[in-house]
Amino acid sequence: MDHAPPPLALEIRDLAKRFERPAVDGIDLAVPAGEFFTLLGPNGAGKTTMLRMVSGLLKPDRGTITIYGIDALADPVAAKRVTAWLSDEPMIYDKLTPIEYLDFVAGLWGVAGDVASARAADLIEWLGLKPHAQERCESLSKGTRQKVALAGALVHEPKLIVLDEPFTGLDAGSARLVKSVLRERVKAGCSVLMTTHILEVAERMADRIGVISEGRLIADGTLDELRSKAGAGEVSLEDTFLALIATGTVEA
Amino acid sequence: MIRAGSIAWIARHEGRLAWRDLLWMMTAGRRRRARTLALGFIVFLLFMHGFAALMLASYDLGASSPDKRMLVMLMATLVLSWSLMLSQAIEAVTRAFYSRADFDLVLSSPLSAGRFFAVRIAAMVQTVLLMALAVAAPFVDVAVWRGGARWLGAYIVIVVLAALAVSVAVALTAALFRLIGPKRTRLVAQILAAVVGAGFVIGLQLAAIQSYHTISRFMVLQSDLLINAAPATSSVLWWPARAILSEPLALIAMLGLGTAVFGATVCFFAPRFAGYVLAAAGASHAPKRESRKSAAFRNRSVAAALRRKEWMLLWRDPWLVSQTLMQLLYLLPPAFLLWSAFGQGGTASILVVPVLIMGAGQLAGALAWLAICGEDAPDLIASAPVPSARALRSKTEAVMIAIAFVFGPFIVFLAAIAPFCALVACLGVALGAASATSIQIWFRTQAKRSHFRRRQTSSRIATYAEALSSCSWAGTGALAAAGSWLAIAGGVIALAILGGALMISPSKK
Numbered sequence: 203m204d205h206a207p208p209p210l211a212l213e214i215r216d217l218a219k220r221f222e223r224p225a226v227d228g229i230d231l232a233v234p235a236g237e238f239f240t241l242l243g244p245n246g247a248g249k250t251t252m253l254r255m256v257s258g259l260l261k262p263d264r265g266t267i268t269i270y271g272i273d274a275l276a277d278p279v280a281a282k283r284v285t286a287w288l289s290d291e292p293m294i295y296d297k298l299t300p301i302e303y304l305d306f307v308a309g310l311w312g313v314a315g316d317v318a319s320a321r322a323a324d325l326i327e328w329l330g331l332k333p334h335a336q337e338r339c340e341s342l343s344k345g346t347r348q349k350v351a352l353a354g355a356l357v358h359e360p361k362l363i364v365l366d367e368p369f370t371g372l373d374a375g376s377a378r379l380v381k382s383v384l385r386e387r388v389k390a391g392c393s394v395l396m397t398t399h400i401l402e403v404a405e406r407m408a409d410r411i412g413v414i415s416e417g418r419l420i421a422d423g424t425l426d427e428l429r430s431k432a433g434a435g436e437v438s439l440e441d442t443f444l445a446l447i448a449t450g451t452v453e454a
Numbered sequence: 455m456i457r458a459g460s461i462a463w464i465a466r467h468e469g470r471l472a473w474r475d476l477l478w479m480m481t482a483g484r485r486r487r488a489r490t491l492a493l494g495f496i497v498f499l500l501f502m503h504g505f506a507a508l509m510l511a512s513y514d515l516g517a518s519s520p521d522k523r524m525l526v527m528l529m530a531t532l533v534l535s536w537s538l539m540l541s542q543a544i545e546a547v548t549r550a551f552y553s554r555a556d557f558d559l560v561l562s563s564p565l566s567a568g569r570f571f572a573v574r575i576a577a578m579v580q581t582v583l584l585m586a587l588a589v590a591a592p593f594v595d596v597a598v599w600r601g602g603a604r605w606l607g608a609y610i611v612i613v614v615l616a617a618l619a620v621s622v623a624v625a626l627t628a629a630l631f632r633l634i635g636p637k638r639t640r641l642v643a644q645i646l647a648a649v650v651g652a653g654f655v656i657g658l659q660l661a662a663i664q665s666y667h668t669i670s671r672f673m674v675l676q677s678d679l680l681i682n683a684a685p686a687t688s689s690v691l692w693w694p695a696r697a698i699l700s701e702p703l704a705l706i707a708m709l710g711l712g713t714a715v716f717g718a719t720v721c722f723f724a725p726r727f728a729g730y731v732l733a734a735a736g737a738s739h740a741p742k743r744e745s746r747k748s749a750a751f752r753n754r755s756v757a758a759a760l761r762r763k764e765w766m767l768l769w770r771d772p773w774l775v776s777q778t779l780m781q782l783l784y785l786l787p788p789a790f791l792l793w794s795a796f797g798q799g800g801t802a803s804i805l806v807v808p809v810l811i812m813g814a815g816q817l818a819g820a821l822a823w824l825a826i827c828g829e830d831a832p833d834l835i836a837s838a839p840v841p842s843a844r845a846l847r848s849k850t851e852a853v854m855i856a857i858a859f860v861f862g863p864f865i866v867f868l869a870a871i872a873p874f875c876a877l878v879a880c881l882g883v884a885l886g887a888a889s890a891t892s893i894q895i896w897f898r899t900q901a902k903r904s905h906f907r908r909r910q911t912s913s914r915i916a917t918y919a920e921a922l923s924s925c926s927w928a929g930t931g932a933l934a935a936a937g938s939w940l941a942i943a944g945g946v947i948a949l950a951i952l953g954g955a956l957m958i959s960p961s962k963k
Binding site: 257258259279280282283285286287289293294295296297298299301302305306307308309310311312314315316318319322336337338354 | 744750751752753754755756758759760762763766767770771830831832833834835836837838839840841
């Protein structure tokens with residue numbers, strides 16, 4: 203008996219955005235629900251631009267974005283309801299405490315007060331934020347601020363989490379904690395689309411990896427698929443990545 | 455060749471930074487604006503000289519020896535200028551203490567911190583001096599043109615006043631550090647700066663209201679009561695005023711005082727400045743805990759969540775509180791005028807109407823900038839499932855409710871004295887605040903909240919439109935409160951300004 207393919211968390215067709223030069227140039231991508239997808243690429247390859255368009259922070263010049271069956275360009279509010287965006291610069295307010303921040307984010311996503319309170323308590327506990335829960339964010343370290351922002355991204359239980367370099371500036375302990383939180387979410391059926399420069403993170407965490415260069419997705423697949431595509435044999439992801447970027451092979 | 459690490463070398467570095475900072479503040483980093491800016495500066499100078507000529511037209515500036523009336527006016531001008539300089543200097547010193555800027559680099563280098571901070575204190579004098587000269591120089595020039603070269607002494611006096619203002623500000627802020635600690639100094643110093651800046655003008659206005667039931671401070675300065683009570687013209691107390699007229703002894707005394715005080719300040723405080731900066735850095739890292747938990751996680755709408763966030767952020771920022779306090783302080787004289795006119799009604803109430811409208815417009819513009827342009831997490835709001843128009847509406851509501859909260863009591867009190875004036879004031883405050891907020895919406899550009907002081911750099915047109923709109927609504931309100939049909943013309947002008955602003959705003963393009 204044939205199994206039906208898993209529903210798609212994210213489907214991108216011919217996505218393009220041009221600033222002074224093409225930043226994203228006709229990308230097609232499909233991320234099934236419950237998948238951890240990592241985007242790799244050199245600086246200026248168009249990763250952040252693509253993620254910002256998926257999160258509704260930037261309008262594409264052409265193409266379509268579908269999130270859990272919702273046309274994100276036609277109904278951005280409905281798409282945003284199931285999406286969370288987290289960048290390397292934590293989007294938090296210096297004068298609010300983590301608790302107040304989570305309360306505000308829950309209000310933005312329309313989460314009921316009692317539900318939000320319970321989730322916030324879990325997240326605060328889970329991310330080790332309890333000692334700082336009543337401190338204003340201005341006095342928190344970069345890693346703690348990033349954890350507060352992550353808690354904000356998770357408090358409304360998104361189905362698709364979009365992360366842009368979430369490990370920048372995190373110490374080893376915090377990075378491990380964030381990784382385990384993301385893994386748990388994926389286990390629970392959530393999908394993750396993440397960019398990173400830390401290849402070890404991509405190698406260990408991603409179900410599939412996409413390589414983007416000069417605005418185009420030049421390869422995507424599992425690590426083994428990428429290795430065979432690069433023709434590099436049993437080598438590290440770093441070697442595979444560099445080989446793919448060097449050849450600039452456009453996936454057929 | 456300047457030796458690296460020398461006073462001259464540090465001064466050159468500081469000068470370059472200050473120049474680029476000033477240029478950025480004026481042009482917002484756009485090169486094309488430099489030419490427009492130069493033209494604008496020339497127009498400003500011409501306008502200021504014309505204004506000064508008009509203001510000084512009735513004064514006999516060529517009199518051989520100044521009488522008491524003239525000395526009183528000169529001293530009042532000096533005290534007013536100095537209080538404004540002191541206010542600016544306190545703010546500059548506080549900013550220097552708390553902004554980390556390049557201190558990590560400087561303090562971790564083998565450069566003498568005392569030498570570095572001596573230059574930075576001198577740079578503060580230069581900043582205060584430039585700001586003072588922008589306003590005072592045209593008046594001095596007109597005085598020299600009409601009264602002769604002896605008025606050139608005013609320039610030396612202004613330099614001395616700037617040096618004294620910075621010296622007192624440094625000593626005052628350092629004293630606050632010792633008395634109340636670095637954690638509280640920032641807020642107290644900011645409030646002090648606001649009070650000092652407005653204090654003298656407000657004091658004179660309060661005296662004028664008390665004695666003459668008018669808001670004009672000149673009534674007090676020119677009153678026989680004050681002239682008769684003032685010391686004899688030969689008194690040493692008039693020396694600062696006489697120094698303006700280049701009387702040798704007075705001028706030398708002022709120069710000596712300024713040099714001695716400033717020299718002592720640099721010698722005493724420059725070596726200690728690094729300690730204050732480190733203490734301030736420690737204070738800013740100290741966690742600030744909030745004890746109130748009760749209001750969190752209640753069922754509230756998106757609009758309520760946004761409004762609540764805006765109010766909390768406004769309330770918790772001492773810098774912003776002191777900046778807005780400066781504007782609210784100017785409401786004290788009209789409040790006092792209302793109080794003194796209670797039970798009498800009449801013309802005093804009419805005077806209050808434009809002041810309230812003007813204040814509301816200015817405050818609304820500032821709050822709207824903070825809520826709309828100074829959003830610290832724009833990506834969070836943009837990625838939330840909230841239409842941008844709805845988010846904007848909620849932020850506008852937060853501003854308008856804050857305005858109602860501040861100005862409501864004044865209007866209620868006014869209603870008890872003069873109901874018609876209260877009605878006009880109520881309408882005017884609403885229109886003035888709505889206009890200023892609309893202009894901020896039309897010209898909105900994303901900025902950092904910490905750039906509040908420089909909010910005018912993002913759009914000069916928005917700044918002028920906001921000021922003109924507030925003035926027009928204030929004028930309209932005054933005319934309407936006085937029962938004049940000319941108020942209709944005032945209203946049309948205000949609407950035309952708004953229409954013009956909308957037409958040229960980026961949101962229309």
